[in-house]
Each structure stands twice: as structure tokens, then as C-alpha cells.
Amino acid sequence: MTETLTIERTKDKRDATGRSPVRRRKRGKRPVWEEPPSAAGQTAKGLTLGLVVAVVLVPLWIIVVTSLSTQAAVNRAGGLVLWPTDVTFEAYRVMLSDPTVRNALLVSLGITVVGTALSMVVSVLCAYGLSRSGSVAHRFILVLLILTMFLSGGLIPTFLVVTELGGYGQYWSLILPGAVSVFNILVLRAFYSSTSADLIEAARIDGAGDWRILWRIVLPTSRAVTAVVALFYGVGYWNSFFNVMLYMPTDSEKWPLQYVLLTYVNRGNGLPGSVNSGFGSQFAQTAPLSLQMAVVVLTIVPLLLVYPFMQKHFRVGVLTGAVKG
Amino acid sequence: MSSVTTEQPAPKNKLSLRSRLRRDRSLLLMTVPSVALLLVFNYVPLFGLLTAFQDYNPLVGVWNSEWVGFAQFVALFDDSLFWGSLTNTLYLSFVQLILFFPIPIALALLLNSVLSERLRNLIQSIAYLPHFFSWVLAITIFQQMFGGAGLLNQFLRSNDIGIWDIMTNPDTFALLITSQAIWKEAGWSIIVFLAALAAINTDLYESSAVDGAGRWRRLWHITLPGMMGVIMLMLVLRLGNALSVGFEQFLIQRDAVGHEAADVLDTFAFYYGIATNNYSYGAAAGLFKSVISLLLIWGANKLAHAFGEDGLYRK
Numbered sequence: 001m002t003e004t005l006t007i008e009r010t011k012d013k014r015d016a017t018g019r020s021p022v023r024r025r026k027r028g029k030r031p032v033w034e035e036p037p038s039a040a041g042q043t044a045k046g047l048t049l050g051l052v053v054a055v056v057l058v059p060l061w062i063i064v065v066t067s068l069s070t071q072a073a074v075n076r077a078g079g080l081v082l083w084p085t086d087v088t089f090e091a092y093r094v095m096l097s098d099p100t101v102r103n104a105l106l107v108s109l110g111i112t113v114v115g116t117a118l119s120m121v122v123s124v125l126c127a128y129g130l131s132r133s134g135s136v137a138h139r140f141i142l143v144l145l146i147l148t149m150f151l152s153g154g155l156i157p158t159f160l161v162v163t164e165l166g167g168y169g170q171y172w173s174l175i176l177p178g179a180v181s182v183f184n185i186l187v188l189r190a191f192y193s194s195t196s197a198d199l200i201e202a203a204r205i206d207g208a209g210d211w212r213i214l215w216r217i218v219l220p221t222s223r224a225v226t227a228v229v230a231l232f233y234g235v236g237y238w239n240s241f242f243n244v245m246l247y248m249p250t251d252s253e254k255w256p257l258q259y260v261l262l263t264y265v266n267r268g269n270g271l272p273g274s275v276n277s278g279f280g281s282q283f284a285q286t287a288p289l290s291l292q293m294a295v296v297v298l299t300i301v302p303l304l305l306v307y308p309f310m311q312k313h314f315r316v317g318v319l320t321g322a323v324k325g
Numbered sequence: 326m327s328s329v330t331t332e333q334p335a336p337k338n339k340l341s342l343r344s345r346l347r348r349d350r351s352l353l354l355m356t357v358p359s360v361a362l363l364l365v366f367n368y369v370p371l372f373g374l375l376t377a378f379q380d381y382n383p384l385v386g387v388w389n390s391e392w393v394g395f396a397q398f399v400a401l402f403d404d405s406l407f408w409g410s411l412t413n414t415l416y417l418s419f420v421q422l423i424l425f426f427p428i429p430i431a432l433a434l435l436l437n438s439v440l441s442e443r444l445r446n447l448i449q450s451i452a453y454l455p456h457f458f459s460w461v462l463a464i465t466i467f468q469q470m471f472g473g474a475g476l477l478n479q480f481l482r483s484n485d486i487g488i489w490d491i492m493t494n495p496d497t498f499a500l501l502i503t504s505q506a507i508w509k510e511a512g513w514s515i516i517v518f519l520a521a522l523a524a525i526n527t528d529l530y531e532s533s534a535v536d537g538a539g540r541w542r543r544l545w546h547i548t549l550p551g552m553m554g555v556i557m558l559m560l561v562l563r564l565g566n567a568l569s570v571g572f573e574q575f576l577i578q579r580d581a582v583g584h585e586a587a588d589v590l591d592t593f594a595f596y597y598g599i600a601t602n603n604y605s606y607g608a609a610a611g612l613f614k615s616v617i618s619l620l621l622i623w624g625a626n627k628l629a630h631a632f633g634e635d636g637l638y639r640k
Contacts, residue, residue, distance in 0.1 A: 030440060031527070033534040045435055052432065053451050055508060059466050062476065079479040080469060122358045129355030136342070136349045141356050148363055150619065153370025154611030155591065156598045161370050164386065177366045180359045210351040239459030242573055246599070262461045262577065266468060296465055303457050311450045314516065 060300070067091050067293035074289050091290035100252065101260060101295060107171075108238060108256040112302075115175040115237040120230055122180060127188035128214045131195075145182045159246055171254070173247040174240060181236075184229045191225045192218050224313045231310045238302065257299050265292040377609040383602070390605075397609035407610065409585065410593040417589065418567045420499045421506060426563060428511045430556065433518035434548070449519075452512030460573040463509045467501075468492055492578070495586035502574060517555055525551035557634040565622035568614050590614045 030036070037045075062080050069081040070088050095101050126145075130138045153161075158177060167173035195218050203213050219226065241258035248254050255263075340348070377397055379390040401407050432452070439445045455463060470476050471491040478488050491501055529547050538546065572591040579587040579596075588596070590610065598607010629635065 031531065033531050035534075035540065045438065048435060049439070049448055052512070053448060056451050056454055056512070059470055063466070063469065077479075078483055079474060080476050122362065125355035126359035129352040132349075132352055135352045136345045137353065138356075141360060144360065145363065148367040150622065151371060152367060152615065153373050154608070154615055155594050156604050156608040156611055157370035157373025157376065158366065159599055160373050160376065160381075160383075160387070160604060161366065163383075165365075176362065180362045180366075182363070185359065210355070214355075235457050239457075239462075241459060241461055242576065245576070258459050258461045261465060266461060266465045266577065293469075296462065296469075299459070299462055307450075307454070307457070311453065312446075314453060 063293045063296050067290050067297050069290050071290070079289065091294040095291055095294045095298065100255075100264075101257075101298070103253055104255050104257045104260040105298065107254060108258070109302075111171065111174055111240075111256055112234055112237040115179065116230055116234040118175065119179050119181070119184075119233040119237075120226075123185050123188060123229065123233075124214070124219070124226070126180075127185045128192050128210070128218055130185075131189050131192035131218075132210075133193070145185060149182050162247065167247060169248050169251055169254070174243045174256070175237070177243070178236065178240070181233070184232055188222075188225060188229055191222045195221055227310060228313045231306060234306075235303065238299075257295075261295055261299055265295050374608060374612050374615075376605050377612045379605050381605040381608070383604065393605075397605050398613070400606065401609050401613065406584075406588065406597065407593060410588040410590050413586065414568055414570055414589040417499055417502065417570045421503050421570065422563060422567075424503050425507055425511065426560070428507055429514035430518050430552070432511065433515045433522060434544075436515065437519060437522045449512075449515070452515065454512070455509045456513035458509065460509075460571075460577060463505060464574070464577050467505055467508075493581045495582045498578075498582050498586040502571070502578070505574060506571065514559075517559065518552060521552045521555040522548070554634055557629050557632060561622075561625040561629045564625040564628070565618065567621055568618050 062082055065084050066074065066081045068084060068087045068089065068091070069077075070086050070090070073081050073085050076085075129135075130142055130145075132138070152158075162168075162173050162177055167176075199217055199221075200213055203217055208216065239258060241256070241262060244255060244259045252263075346353070373387065376387060376390070378392060378394060379387070380393050380396075381387065381390045436445055436448060439448070458466075468475060472478070473488065473490045473492065475492075478490065481487065481489060491497060494501075525548065530543055533543055533547060568590055570589050572589075572595075575587050575589050575592045576595065579592060584596070591614070594607040594610045594614075598604055598610065
């Protein structure tokens with residue numbers, strides 16, 4: 001925890017004065033004492049880092065291009081299309097007019113929004129409730145929380161509890177069992193603990209209660225970490241598919257997008273009511289492959305929409321977690 | 326973990342328990358929803374582990390099912406499929422440790438040496454991206470690239486070379502799942518190592534360079550010792566999780582490569598527990614895994630302490 005605080009403090013200080021207490025390398029300039037790199041070394045470095053970038057971006061590029069291609073282009077390429085020739089949004093039109101995919105998109109969005117909201121409310125409250133040192137029982141509750149990171153009933157006992165509570169086939173079974181992440185609570189708590197004690201004391205003297213302090217002081221001063229934790233939760237809900245497999249494997253109208261992706265793209269099963277594999281006879285004019293790739297793109301798009309705003313804060317969340325273990 | 330041990334002791338106040346409860350009642354109330362959810366979905370299932378000693382019948386519930394003692398475990402240890410899953414788990418874990426673990430460290434060193442901050446941030450953002458993909462998505466992407474109908478075979482076919490289906494070959498499965506894990510998570514794992522690098526005081530580099538230490542000697546005598554704490558911590562976490570090699574990844578690909586190669590302890594509990602309604606059997610397999618995992622975490626920490634590092638918790 002102390003380490004997290006130092007990281008934050010040094011960062012703040014550097015922002016304010018342009019220098020940090022620990023001397024860091026000035027970015028963008030090679031220190032005078034460092035020998036200039038060899039040409040071979042530079043080339044190898046460039047190639048390696050280029051490879052890292054390429055293995056992520058090239059498959060995504062190919063998938064996007066194929067989703068925008070006509071059947072003719074797919075035929076010409078013999079499958080995936082590497083370079084756009086005749087761009088068409090037909091696959092997306094067909095996909096969004098398909099009831100299964102549209103339904104799945106709504107289910108996924110619903111679970112993600114409701115789940116993230118619930119998780120955030122519950123976690124933020126708990127993190128603040130445990131962040132005031134000296135409060136009654138906070139250590140006991142903390143131990144209770146942390147123990148769950150080491151002891152778990154495992155797959156089958158959890159499954160039995162959820163089904164005995166009537167969760168089979170219910171949307172809540174996709175949300176509640178994983179709604180609380182102790183890891184995320186610890187991340188939030190570390191930041192709330194570091195909120196200026198003077199500020200809180202001053203507010204308390206002015207008559208503010210804990211709810212008000214949380215809402216007016218602690219939350220506004222820790223926006224970055226709140227955003228990162230919300231992203232972690234949101235991505236978790238958006239990506240979850242195993243719970244679907246456990247609790248609603250047969251109700252295809254309740255499936256979220258990831259499960260549709262698994263069934264119709266990964267496993268190549270036909271959509272319900274269709275005859276052919278891939279995406280059914282009524283869509284014969286659209287390349288089935290383009291349609292499948294459009295579903296892939298659909299599962300990535302929401303992530304790409306929030307990613308640019310979040311990625312600069314990742315360090316904050318991950319490091320706290322790593323230091324806490 | 327450390328927060329519990331390193332926190333300063335609360336100021337000794339003379340308030341009675343009752344008035345402290347009144348003072349902190351909002352704080353306590355705030356923890357109620359989380360604690361309640363964890364009790365229901367984490368602590369109650371712990372008691373559900375009792376089903377491992379029963380012949381659980383969903384129709385009569387936990388309380389009325391027949392107790393069979395260790396019969397499920399006896400059957401488990403007699404089951405070649407179980408030993409197959411255990412061997413697969415350990416083998417895959419070992420392969421991942423050897424091939425995966427060094428990569429983020431090397432990438433962090435490489436990235437740290439990039440001078441332009443903007444370029445560094447750009448590469449980092451791209452490298453982190455797959456971490457946020459679901460396993461369904463990641464495996465779909467691999468399938469499109471290397472599967473029977475994927476890009477690689479598309480190329481091989483058009484050049485009249487035979488088909489090479491990596492996605493369904495049980496012999497190379499260990500390499501396949503390791504490369505998937507590297508593709509998805511290696512970039513994200515860089516973060517902690519980069520932070521460790523950033524915490525090393527540059528004065529050390531400067532004075533050693535003045536003393537004539539070259540690039541490699543600085544790496545060996547300053548950088549690596551500076552990263553050792555984090556490397557050990559990550560290694561301890563990895564060893565402690567040796568029996569968890571990635572559940573969803575295997576679940577999705579098991580049917581394509583066959584259960585001999587792809588069954589691990591977690592999928593064993595799923596396929597021979599839930600999917601066959603043989604709940605007690607699966608719970609026994611799960612309990613076995615939990616107990617061994619706890620022992621591994623404990624052992625890995627002992628190891629870290631022996632090397633003079635903190636590990637997951639302090640001595």
C-alpha cells in the first residue's frame with residue numbers, strides 16, 4: 001500500500017513541478033553517459049516491437065476488412081480478405097436485422113450496464129466503509145473479504161447454491177455470483193485510504209456524515225481509479241460466457257453476444273430456424289464469412305469505444321492490485 | 326494482503342463499543358451489501374463442499390443426501406481420466422511457465438529502452454488490448470488465422486501445400502494454448518515489470534556507467550536486482566496458481582482437440598460433475614484441487630522467503 005501511495009505522490013509532484021524526488025530518466029532524451037546503441041541493436045528492437053504491434057493489429061484489420069467485403073471479394077480471396085476492394089456494409093445490415101444477434105446485443109448491453117452499476121455501487125460503498133482506519137470491525141471484515149481470494153467453494157458448490165436459489169435460466173445468475181470482486185474493492189480502498197485526512201476531518205467538523213464525505217470528497221478526488229475499476233467490471237460482464245453455459249445453455253433467446261459468437265461463429269452452428277451452416281439461407285446474398293466477422297467486430301466495438309479514455313489510467317489500478325497481492 | 330499487516334494501529338480511544346458502533350454505523354452499513362453477496366456466493370459454497378463427502382441428489386438437497394465419507398475420493402483416485410487431467414494440468418502449467426514467464430520481462434526491458442514517451446505509450450496501449458478480449462473472441466481470432474478454414478491454410482491451399490490444422494491437433498495443443506495465452510496476456514503482464522523498472526534510481530546507472538560498466542553489466546548488476554522483488558512475486562503467484570491453467574480457454578477448445586489433450590482439473594469438474602449430474606464427484610475433484618492449491622501457495626511463499634523476498638505475504 002505504501003508503495004502505491006509513493007507512486008501516486010511522485011506522479012503528482014512530477015506533474016506539478018516537472019521533477020520527481022527520485023531521479024528518473026528524462027523521456028525523449030538519451031542521458032549523456034549512456035553509450036549510443038548499435039545499428040543492429042536498434043533494428044532488432046524495432047523489429048521486435050513492430051512484431052508485438054503487428055500480431056495484435058493485423059488479425060483485427062483482416063477481420064474488419066472481411067466483414068466489409070462482398071461475397072465476390074471473399075471468393076476471390078479464397079476466404080479472409082486482406083485488403084478492401086469493394087466495401088459494403090451489407091453484412092452489418094443483415095446482422096442487425098437478425099433477431100438472434102439483435103437480442104444478444106441487447107442482453108449483453110443490459111447485463112453489462114446493470115451489472116457494472118450494481119458492482120460499482122456495492123464495491124465503492126464497501127471500499128469506503130473499510131477505508132477509515134480505527135473504525136469498528138473493519139479489520140475483521142477485511143479479513144473476511146480477503147479470505148475469499150484464497151478459499152473458494154469452487155465450480156460445483158457455487159453452481160448448486162445458485163440453482164437452489166432458483167437462478168437457473170434467470171438473468172441474475174449471470175450477475176450476482178460475480179458481482180463483488182475483492183480485488184477491485186482492495187484497489188478502491190487503497191485510494192480512498194489515501195484521501196487527505198485533513199480534508200475529511202474538516203468536512204466532518206462542518207457536519208458532513210460519511211455518506212456525504214464519500215459522495216462529495218472521496219469520489220470526486222479518485223475519479224481515475226473509479227473509472228478503471230468500472231472498466232474492469234464492465235469488461236468482465238461483457239466478456240462472460242461461462243455463466244451462460246452453466247445457467248442458461250438452452251435458452252437461445254436469452255444468450256448474450258459472447259455466447260452467440262461461440263455458437264455461430266466459433267462452432268459454426270446454424271442460427272435457429274436456418275437450414276445452412278453459417279447464417280441461414282435467407283441471407284444467402286451476404287457472404288456468411290463476412291457476417292461472422294461482423295459479429296466478431298460487434299463484440300469488440302464497445303471495448304474500443306471506451307478504451308482510449310481508459311488506457312492511460314491502467315497503471316493505477318493494476319499496480320495497486322499487484323502491490324496488495 | 327500487506328495492508329492488513331502494515332496498517333498503523335488504530336488510535337486507542339476510550340469510547341465504549343456501543344458509542345463506536347453508533348459513530349461508525351454508516352461505515353458498517355456500507356459494507357453490508359458486499360459482505361452479504363460474498364457470504365451467499367463465496368462462503369455458503371464453502372459449506373457446499375460437504376457434497377464431496379455425499380452422494381448428492383439434487384432432488385432432496387444437501388441436507389438429505391446420503392453421506393458416503395471418502396467414497397468419491399476413492400473413486401476419483403481410481404479414475405484414469407482424473408489422473409490424465411492432473412497430468413495435463415501440470416504439464417501445461419510447466420510449459421506456460423517456461424515459455425510465457427520470461428516474455429513480459431523481456432518486453433518490459435525493451436519498451437523501457439524506447440526513448441520517445443509517445444511511441445512507448447502507443448505500443449503499450451496496443452499490447453494491452455487483447456487482455457480485454459474474451460476467450461471466445463481470442464480463440465475465434467486464432468481460429469480465423471490458423472484454423473482449417475483460416476488464413477494460414479488459405480495461403481497453403483492456394484500454393485498447393487497440404488493443410489496444417491493447428492487448432493485441432495492434440496500433439497501441439499500445449500504450444501497452441503501457450504501462444505494464445507502469450508498473445509492475450511503477455512502485453513498486460515508488462516505493466517508490473519515496467520513499474521519496477523521505473524522505480525530504479527537512475528543515479529545508479531549513471532555512476533556505474535562513469536565507473537566503466539557497459540550496457541550488459543548495468544543490466545545484470547542494477548536492472549535485474551532492481552526487478553527481483555517483482556519477478557519473485559509474480560513467480561510465486563504463478564506457482565501458487567499452477568493448478569489453474571485457464572478454464573474457459575480449455576472449455577472452448579476441448580471438443581476440437583479431444584479430451585485426452587485438453588482436459589484439465591477445472592474442465593474435469595465441469596464435464597464429469599455438472600454435465601453428467603454427478604455433482605459430488607465433481608465437487609470432490611474441485612476440493613482436491615483447492616487443497617493442493619493452498620499447499621502450493623504456502624510452499625511458493627516459503628520458497629520466496631528462503632530467497633529473502635516477501636512473496637505474497639510476509640514472514
